[in-house]
Amino acid sequence: MKLSKLVGDRFKERPANCLIDSHALMVRGGYIKNVANGIYSQFPPMKRISQKIENIIRDEMDKIDGQEVLFPVTLPGSLWEESGRYESVGSELLRFTDRTGSKMVLGMTHEEASVQLVREYANSYAKYPFMIYQIQTKFRDEARPRAGLIRVREFTMKDAYSFHTSQEDLEQYYQRCYDAYNRIFARCGIPEVAVVKSDSGMMGGSISHEYMLLTAAGEDSIAICPECGYSANVEAAPSIVKNENTIAKEELKEVATPGTGTIEELCEFLHIPAENTAKAVVYQRNADDSYVVAFIRGDLDINETKLTNALGCEIHPAVIEDDSVLTAGFIGPVGINEKVTVLFDNSLKDIDYLVTGANKVDTHYTGFNVERDCPNAKYFDLAKIVEGGICPQCGKPHITISRGIEVGNIFQLGTKYSKAMGFKYTDENGEEQYPIMGCYGIGVGRMAASICEVRHDDYGPIWPITIAPWQVHLCCLRSDDAECKEFADNLYNTLQNKGIEVIYDDRKARPGAMFADADLLGVPVRVVVSPRNLKESVVELSTRDKSIQKKVPMNEIEQEVDNVIKQLTDSIYEKVK
Incomplete structure (x- = not known):
């Protein structure tokens, strides 16, 4: 490809609306163009990167006996009604009606479509x-697209669905996919991806893992124990706290606490630590706006995902009106309105003395003891795990919290969809059974943007050679010099004939502009042809990461390019297990 003909411009200035580096570099480098909020077109460099990622994914999926199919983007709403997700999934599912008035959706995931495709075919155990x-x-x-291709509305994704006749068989295949995913990410140049336990969310199922690329630009928080290697998304990580009773047990007593609507104000007023308060966090069910109050130790925060799972329904932060059954800022479990659903976090167990709201303005209870004053209390793990928290695996207080981008996920779905959609097969005994399913996803564009986020410098991306848009960036510094242009043209043709992917900067541009564009395109191997070097019978060869910088004799440049490409490729495959 000649750069003079490459569709898309590159420019120096960082766009004002790009909050993270990968987004800015992809816009500046002519990779993507915004069409609408969270919707992008791809220029040729991005399309080439995506194709290479897809080919690696296909290769690894085929190696574990995957068969490629294609589902529609537009699906009848009736399929999603079968699974129950047409109503249960929120506004992120785009629903519409066609000209006949039939309900339709745009597929955000394809569990329903996969079941619909195979439920007549897979009617015997012999097919599994x-x-x-x-x-x-x-x-x-x-709702809030951001960060370029990392959080979008329209996206390209690999999703796979496996079908089994036993949980044991699913677990064996789940491990094969687990390992294949590790190979995919290593082949794409990010072997450091961490595998963490996750919450299954709307997908359902009991076991799931996320593949997280750790970076400060990530939207997800990951709990990691450097002591034992435990890792989990904070949404799924159990919160384990050690309660040290610093205040002796007392009788429950109502006290006036004017102007103490927050935990901080209350602690200052009563001169007690936040660990001896029971904080009320209020939500409402999406379905009917009924109130849910979760009580938690005052120094901790509620994990909304855990609370949603405990309730089994979707919720939103509450709006407490003046005529509400709740008294904002002074809510407590003793005497709370019976219409309110109350849950207690595990952090309140075994604390002799707590201060909590008395459900009256400017009033709290001191001496509150959950076991004594609320004997029917039900405890749940509702808190967010915290920095320095106790590791659920080794029991040591060494938890650290890191940021990460989810680049893939795998789920053991069980029979959630097969049961809901009436999908059965006949087993070897002639009895009907529901197939057990697994689900495995990777976002292609998100992976490319994530790689850019962790593989770049101040000047542009540093693409791993296995997914780079081209392998070699050839610069002719003086295309108006006949000898220089002739050598560069011949080298371009020779490399291409050898099957090497080359982007050739044949423009009449200043060297600084050429090198700036080369940095933005991030091609791993750079070859520079100039009149000065040709007088010395050499060509400059370097790598985008600056690990190699040397001058090569003109008659050896083709072989040396081959050698460097092999060296860069081998360095990636050394990390593939």
Whole structure:
């Protein structure tokens, strides 16, 4: 490809609306262009990167007996009604009606479509196990798209679905996918991806893992124990706290606490630590706006995902009106309105003395003891795990919290979808059974943007050679010099004929502009042809990461380019297990 003909411009200035580096570099480098909020077109460099990622994914999926299929982007709403998700999924599912008035959706995930495809075919145990996968456009009506391709509304994704006749068989295949994902990320140049336990969310199922690329730009928080290697998304990580009773047990007593609507104000007024308060966090059910109050130790925060799972329904932060059954700032479990659903976090167990709201303005209870004053209390793990918290695996207080980008996920779905959609097979005894499913996803564009986020410098991306848009960036510094241009042209043709992917900067541009564009394109190997070097019978060869910088004799440049490409490729595959 000649750079003079490459569609898309590159420019120096950082766009004002790009909050993270990968987004800014992809816009500046001519990779993507915004079409609408969270929707992008891809210029040729990005398309080439995406194709290479897809080919690596296909290769690894085929190696574990995957069969590629293709589901529609547009699906009948009736399929999602079968699974129960047409109503249960929120506004991120784009619903519409066609010209006949039929309900339709844009597929944000394809569990329903996968079941619909195979439920007539897979009617006998002899057809199992099998896995089907697709690489397809999806649409999720994300409320807050951000960070370029990392959080979008329209995206390309590989999703796979496996079908089994036993939990044991699913677990064996789940491990094969687990290992295949590790190979995919290593082949794409990010072997450091961490595998963490996760919450299954709307997907359902009991076991799930996320593949997280740790970076400060990540949206997810990951709990990691450097002592034993435990890792989990904070949404799924159990919160374990040690309660040290610093105040002796007393009788429950109502006290006036004017102007203490927050935990900080209350602690200052009564001269007690936050660990001896029971904080009320209030939500409402989406379905009917009924109130839910979660009580938690005052120094901790509620994990909304855990609370949603405990309730089994979607919720939102509460709006407490003046005529509400709740008294904002002074809510407590003793005497709370019976219409309110009350849950207690595990952090309140075994604390002799707590201060909590008395459900009256400017009034609290001191001496509150959950076991004594609320004997029917039900405890749940509702708190966010914290920095320095106790590790659920080794029991040591060494938890650290890091940020990460989710680049892939795998789920053991069980029979959630097969049961809901009436999908059965006949086993070897002639009895009907529900197939057990697994689900495995990777976002292609998100992975490319994530790689850019962790593989760049101040000047542009540093693409791993396995997914780079081209392998070699050839610069002719003086295309108006006949000898220089002739050598560069011949080298370009020779490399291409050898099957090497080359982007050739043949423009009449200043060297500084050429090198700036080369940095933005991030091609791993750079070859510079100039009149000065040709007088010395050499060509400059370097790598984008600056690990190699040397002058090569003109008659050896083709072989040396081959050698460097092999060296860079081998360095990636050394990390593939």
